[in-house]
Amino acid sequence: MDFGTKLIHNGNEIDKTTGALSIPIYHASTFHQFDIDNFGKYDYSRSGNPTREALENTIAALEEGDSGFAFSSGMAAISSVLSIFSAGDHILVCRDVYGGTYRVTSSFFKKFNVETTFIDATNIGEIKERIKNNTKAIFLESPSNPLLKITDFRAVIEVARKNNIVVIVDNTFMSPYLQNPIKLGADVVVHSATKFIGGHSDVISGLVVVKGKELSDKVKFVQNSFGAVLGPQDCWLLLRGLKTLKVRLDYQQKSALKLAKWLREQEEVAKVYYPGLLEHPGSELHLSQAKGGGAVLSFETKDDETAKRFMRKVKLAAVAVSLGGVETIVSYPAKMSHAAVPKEERESLGIKDSLIRVSLGLEETEDIIKDFKNALSI
Numbered sequence: 001m002d003f004g005t006k007l008i009h010n011g012n013e014i015d016k017t018t019g020a021l022s023i024p025i026y027h028a029s030t031f032h033q034f035d036i037d038n039f040g041k042y043d044y045s046r047s048g049n050p051t052r053e054a055l056e057n058t059i060a061a062l063e064e065g066d067s068g069f070a071f072s073s074g075m076a077a078i079s080s081v082l083s084i085f086s087a088g089d090h091i092l093v094c095r096d097v098y099g100g101t102y103r104v105t106s107s108f109f110k111k112f113n114v115e116t117t118f119i120d121a122t123n124i125g126e127i128k129e130r131i132k133n134n135t136k137a138i139f140l141e142s143p144s145n146p147l148l149k150i151t152d153f154r155a156v157i158e159v160a161r162k163n164n165i166v167v168i169v170d171n172t173f174m175s176p177y178l179q180n181p182i183k184l185g186a187d188v189v190v191h192s193a194t195k196f197i198g199g200h201s202d203v204i205s206g207l208v209v210v211k212g213k214e215l216s217d218k219v220k221f222v223q224n225s226f227g228a229v230l231g232p233q234d235c236w237l238l239l240r241g242l243k244t245l246k247v248r249l250d251y252q253q254k255s256a257l258k259l260a261k262w263l264r265e266q267e268e269v270a271k272v273y274y275p276g277l278l279e280h281p282g283s284e285l286h287l288s289q290a291k292g293g294g295a296v297l298s299f300e301t302k303d304d305e306t307a308k309r310f311m312r313k314v315k316l317a318a319v320a321v322s323l324g325g326v327e328t329i330v331s332y333p334a335k336m337s338h339a340a341v342p343k344e345e346r347e348s349l350g351i352k353d354s355l356i357r358v359s360l361g362l363e364e365t366e367d368i369i370k371d372f373k374n375a376l377s378i
Helices: 002-008 051-062 072-084 099-112 126-130 152-160 214-226 232-242 245-265 282-291 303-313 342-351 367-376
Strands: 066-069 090-094 114-121 133-139 166-171 188-192 206-210 267-271 298-299 329-331 355-361
Touching: 002 051, 051 066, 051 188, 051 206, 051 232, 066 072, 072 099, 072 188, 072 206, 072 214, 099 114, 099 133, 114 126, 126 152, 126 188, 133 152, 152 166, 166 329, 206 214, 245 267, 245 298, 245 367, 298 303, 303 355, 303 367
Parallel strands: 090 114, 090 133, 133 166, 166 188
Antiparallel strands: 066 206, 188 206, 267 298, 298 355, 329 355
């Protein structure tokens, strides 16, 4: 079954009680038990809710994992996954990771004696060198945020397998439509489902998919214990958003490629980062493990003032944090997504004050190009 069909027909699309083509929103905190000696499937919505279960089963099917879990935000999802590790454990994290992930791994979990080392995940040799006896996981983003660096999943996973290390991949930029890390051997996939999965900038949410019963049980324990679960209304919004994921991304990534090609010809633009461009470092590798360049690109202007002028003048694009909506969104990583990363660290990663990140929406591409042309001009 092709992915587009699977989005609509995955076994979780019809309410088994009524036949409704939209899973009901079960606004219930608790459930009556008809037999005190044999509880039903649901007892309390923190532990399980029919609407949430439909979403969790759907994302597990789409990512081809064994278990899915829905959380109240992307960071709740990431933090819950990291909570399966213990004091004294060591985690390798790609250096140019989302700012929220940087913050929680470098500060929050540090208080609980979970050690983090940031590594260049594009360098397999460095990964091998940084592995220690207590290394339990490698956390990856590919393409990374915001410079869209590409990691060789197969190579990293091979190293991890030899050292009994769990591989966790943040797949937010690609979504399960364009990239399936579990099929390549990853153990855990996380999503800020706020982005492309929700797709309409109207819900905060996180999803996790796990391969294997042992890891699944650990994540389930954390989900139930911490209780950072996604409410049924928001689960329903994600189920609805998922149905149009393919058609949205097909259009959005075509627009991204067209915009990237236009941007690289502009005098005001110093550099364009987009894995759909053949000259992008790692493009060939990326296209061997993904189905397209995606709908996010970044570009550097010739100086900081040009970037700030662009952000002031742009009209059709929303100037905002986040990405993956039906509207084009431009963000300023130094002040937005990576504000939690110290300035010297940002600059060492190549995240300059002249860098702008773009998430393409569903507007006519030519209208976006005209708007960008005006915003770049003096």
